[in-house]
Amino acid sequence: MSVFADLFAQADARAAERLHSVRDARRVARRRLPAVVFDYIDGAADDELTMRRNEAAFAGVTFRQKAAVGRIVPSLRTSVVGREIDLPILLAPCGLVRLMHADGAAGVARAAASRGTVSVLSTVAGSPVEVVAPASSTPLWFQVYAAGGLPEADALCDRAAAVGVEALVVTVDTPALGNRERDVRHGVSPPLRVDARNAAPLGAQVLMRPRWAAQLAATGVRLSRRGAGPPGHGNGLLSSVASPFSWEDVAHLRKRWAGPLLVKGLLSGEDARRAVDAGASGVVVSNHGGRQLDGAPATLDALPDVVAAVGSYADVLVDGGIRRGAHVVAALAMGARAVLVGRPYLFGLAAAGERGVERILDILDAEMRRTMTLMGCPAVTDLGPEWLAAPVH
Numbered sequence: 001m002s003v004f005a006d007l008f009a010q011a012d013a014r015a016a017e018r019l020h021s022v023r024d025a026r027r028v029a030r031r032r033l034p035a036v037v038f039d040y041i042d043g044a045a046d047d048e049l050t051m052r053r054n055e056a057a058f059a060g061v062t063f064r065q066k067a068a069v070g071r072i073v074p075s076l077r078t079s080v081v082g083r084e085i086d087l088p089i090l091l092a093p094c095g096l097v098r099l100m101h102a103d104g105a106a107g108v109a110r111a112a113a114s115r116g117t118v119s120v121l122s123t124v125a126g127s128p129v130e131v132v133a134p135a136s137s138t139p140l141w142f143q144v145y146a147a148g149g150l151p152e153a154d155a156l157c158d159r160a161a162a163v164g165v166e167a168l169v170v171t172v173d174t175p176a177l178g179n180r181e182r183d184v185r186h187g188v189s190p191p192l193r194v195d196a197r198n199a200a201p202l203g204a205q206v207l208m209r210p211r212w213a214a215q216l217a218a219t220g221v222r223l224s225r226r227g228a229g230p231p232g233h234g235n236g237l238l239s240s241v242a243s244p245f246s247w248e249d250v251a252h253l254r255k256r257w258a259g260p261l262l263v264k265g266l267l268s269g270e271d272a273r274r275a276v277d278a279g280a281s282g283v284v285v286s287n288h289g290g291r292q293l294d295g296a297p298a299t300l301d302a303l304p305d306v307v308a309a310v311g312s313y314a315d316v317l318v319d320g321g322i323r324r325g326a327h328v329v330a331a332l333a334m335g336a337r338a339v340l341v342g343r344p345y346l347f348g349l350a351a352a353g354e355r356g357v358e359r360i361l362d363i364l365d366a367e368m369r370r371t372m373t374l375m376g377c378p379a380v381t382d383l384g385p386e387w388l389a390a391p392v393h
């Protein structure tokens, strides 16, 4: 490790220790990142209604607690589509992770593995699956976008299979890219594309964040005219992530992919049934963190319908707005098998690299354990609607 890399690593370790909540990580990420990158993470579609709804829905949850249950050490272990995990929190697929910190998607995958959980690599994370999969000591999952249609999706599947990816996640809520107005205002829509008009203001933002720029420059990442990211797979693809998959396409991928397949980005029992009919072993109730259809329901509100429709046949996961361990407990009590988080770990990554992602997982883990201890609930596998005092609204 070079002297500079060593110094950066020590600074990250210190920064990670100073994080005590997801909110802390967001605050530090805002300080460390150029505004254009922070807003790419933090923003959502149109008026950002759905993003706010996702978070607000958790305020409607009321836990039921059992008193005087004696000493308990809650178990967070569970399994998702056959994979045993120590913590029911997976890291959601996110684009352009490479721009948030030099540790990039490989650092994210290592952090997930170190905490006994799973990281889902996005097609457009900015690092090829052939680089990220070997970095992780536990099998990686891979999320597929294919703007080029099924031949492209097939090729991605084959590449993922060749490097031992365990599960495929097909995102079905992106037939077109949502209108992320913060990106538009920075002049980088499709996200983070640099051209003659926006180069000067973006350059000024980068100059104000020399530490971020130096760390990324050391790993060869450039904001380029083709789009953000390193050369090769994942570079500048954000203009073309729109992937209008049909249920027939999902069934086709199901036949091609030997391992578990999950469908991500549905919000109704009806669509969940279609996904299971197409062969999905799991579904992710998701509105893409509010980045696609603004006005879509909060995922926590959509969860019961999906659990009722397919919960007995498939693993139901949920993401969107989870910022506390208590939110994970609420989602599990409502029937989710596990959750995914997006922005929380991206903020952790931006704030303190791989150590920051680990720290976010540790914070959520500790919050879950405390919540469950206070509720008197010994294991996540025991959570169910009986732990909720009132319907969620």
Ligand SMILES: Cc1cc2nc3c(=O)[nH]c(=O)nc-3n(C[C@H](O)[C@H](O)[C@H](O)COP(=O)(O)O)c2cc1C
Binding pocket: 040, 041, 042, 054, 092, 093, 094, 095, 122, 123, 124, 125, 143, 171, 264, 286, 287, 288, 289, 290, 291, 319, 320, 321, 322, 340, 341, 342, 343, 344, 346
């Ligand atoms: C910066 C960013 C990039 C994202 N990129 C992708 C992506 O490439 N593929 C995908 O399926 N979802 C993507 N998502 C959505 C996440 O996988 C996840 O559904 C969402 O972040 C969950 O909401 P949360 O951020 O409130 O946890 C992205 C989200 C963010 C914040």
